[in-house]
Amino acid sequence: MTAKDYTPLARHIQLASASERTGRPELPRTGGERATLTAFLDWHRETFALKCAGVAADRMSEKAVPPSGLSLHGLVRHLAGVERWWFRQHFAGEDLPTLHYSDHAPDQDFEWLDGxxxxxxxxxxxxxxxxxxxxxxxxxxxxxxxxxxxxxEMSLRFILVDLIAEYARHNGHADLLRERIDGATGF
Incomplete structure (x- = not known):
């Protein structure tokens, strides 16, 4: 592929074929807004799962990119809390405790990795x-x-877009962490 052929569309096509290789659902090229947004969110969720797959449990908590306090284990805890916060606590109005967060220890999702x-x-x-x-x-x-x-006030649409951005950002972090742990890249 030449530089001329390497367009954002060509990169997207490469991602779609990568979906087939990794078992991630293929991203829709047509369809309604709900189906598209939920497919992209699920694709990012599965991308994150793939970045964690095959890493030994004792290495998941490694803070592998100093001075950052990020680890794959911390990201797992953080994203569980994010899912609960936006969908269950905010949107569904469920009266649940927050996960891995308190006012006196707001960063416990990344710092308390004893679980x-x-x-x-x-x-x-x-x-x-x-x-x-x-x-x-x-x-x-x-x-x-x-x-x-x-x-x-916020819509479900806003929450879905926000979560897609959240996962995209943290998948980048997970990519660096995984590469540092065992050299694996390109999920």
């Missing part, structure tokens, strides 16, 4: 499943909730 990695992954996957059910049950992407922090 079992397999349990953290199971919790994250469980929160993703709850989120999928909530999104599927919503009457439309225009359904709203109020921010628990600001009180401002």
């Amino acid at each position: 079992d990695v397999a349990e953290a992954l199971a919790l994250w996957r469980g929160e993703c499943e709850h989120a999928r059910r909530i999104v599927a049950a919503a009457p439309s992407l225009d359904a709203t909730c109020r921010s628990l922090v600001t009180g401002k």
Whole structure:
């Protein structure tokens, strides 16, 4: 492929074929907004799972890019909390405790890595499943909730786009962490 052939579209086509190789769902090229947004979010969730796959439990907690406090284990805990916060606590209004967060220790998702990695992954996957059910049950992407922090109204559409951005950002972090741990890249 020449530099002329390397366009954003060509990169997207490469990502689609990578989806086939990794078992991630193929991203839709047509379809409705809900199907497109949920497919992109699930693609990013699965990308994150692939970045964690095959890493020994004792290496998941390595803070491999000094001076950063990020680790794959911390990202798993953080993303479980993010899923719960946005979909269950905000959008569905469930009265649940936050995960891996308190006012006196706001960074415990990244700092308190004494828990079992397999349990953290199971919790994250469980929160993703709850989120999928909530999104599927919503009457439309225009359904709203109020921010628990600001009180401002927000739509399910806003939450889905925000979560896609959250995962994209953290998948970049996970990419660097995984490369540092064992050299694996390109999921």
